[in-house]
Amino acid sequence: MHIAEGYLPVAHCIGWTAAAGPFAVLSIRRVSYLMRQNPEQRLLLAASGAFLFALTAIKMPSVTGSSSHPVGTALGVFLTGPVAVPALAAIGLLFQAMLLAHGGLTTLGANLFSLGVAGPAVTWVLYRSLQGLGVRRGLSCGAAAFAGDLATYLTTSFQLALAFPDASGGVPAAFLKFAGIFFFTQVPIALAEALLTVMVLKNLAPYLQRPELAASEG
């Protein structure tokens, strides 16, 4: 999901930065609010941020013969709420853009949108929907985490397709092309990540102040 430095035209960089900007601001305010709460909130933020930080660094091989990264945002969605996630994602993206030349500063807006906004949004909406339908919590979390991971990469595919439409097929054809590169490789990785997320949640549940609200907007 890391679009490399300079690989989006200027106009698109500006556009995606503008799109991600409000969410980033909101998220930073949310995080500072949470930090001022009880120590448990601070620890949850640390755990969520660190989880994301670590997972986006790990390159996992996939059955397709390629490799990719997990996204690690689902845990943050469940532990700290989706609003706090963009700020956490930004930390990881900045580190990678500046020290690893992975992703970029010009593409920070776009990458933040896919990683910190779109993916977590899908995770949150799906989780709430499944819970509303009475699906067991573990399954809801796992399915939501799985979908969120894929949603991040599909968003990146859309961003690339918008910037580099196909000569004949336009944006839709380009989207299919880019999605094809990411999607099948990502499925097993998203699955592994979903399982890991659920495992962590199950292990943490007894220790959370209000476990039934662990995934609430609190």
Add this chain to the structure above:
Amino acid sequence: MRRANFPLLLSLLLLAALPLLWMYLPPAADALQRGTDDRARNAVREAAPAYRPWLDSFWRPSDSTVERALFTLQAVIGVLVFYWSITALRARRTDR
């Protein structure tokens, strides 16, 4: 740190070290190293050969070993902070 869970910490650190361990894979596994991010970049180059990235990262790791070490560093930092925070969370609860 009370009741530190060393097996957990060790396995997390091993997971974090995966990027570094890639170095020791035989060349045949090279295809695995071309991640989807790289493939997407090549697809962009193919789709728009006239497009030139208008900016490059102002600093990039000098070689692939340094790059892998930095990825590992990121993963290790993440693992350590994660481990520390969940240990602290569990310790707080059992203190009650």
